[in-house]
Amino acid sequence: MSISRYQVESDQEFHLRAAYYECWNRLISAINQLDNQDLVHLSNPFQVKALPAYRKAKRKVLFVGQETNGWIHSKQP
Numbered sequence: 001m002s003i004s005r006y007q008v009e010s011d012q013e014f015h016l017r018a019a020y021y022e023c024w025n026r027l028i029s030a031i032n033q034l035d036n037q038d039l040v041h042l043s044n045p046f047q048v049k050a051l052p053a054y055r056k057a058k059r060k061v062l063f064v065g066q067e068t069n070g071w072i073h074s075k076q077p
Contacts, residue, residue, distance in 0.1 A: 012050060020047055 034042070054060060 009050075009055065016048065016050070 031039070031042075048062075
């Protein structure tokens with residue numbers, strides 16, 4: 001890997017990490033406004049990491065969906 005490619009990937013990781021820190025800080029600030037029922041269903045956010053194989057792939061696919069903590073509780077009795 002060239003130094004310039006390494007720098008690009010490093011910059012991408014830095015920006016991704018910065019975005020997570022911003023969202024995490026907003027989540028921590030908002031948690032005080034939640035009631036106990038909401039807190040029970042809360043789970044940590046999933047973090048995305050762009051692996052080298054993903055970066056090299058011709059077609060990049062990202063699936064976005066509901067967090068797994070919510071799937072069990074969303075079923076109707």
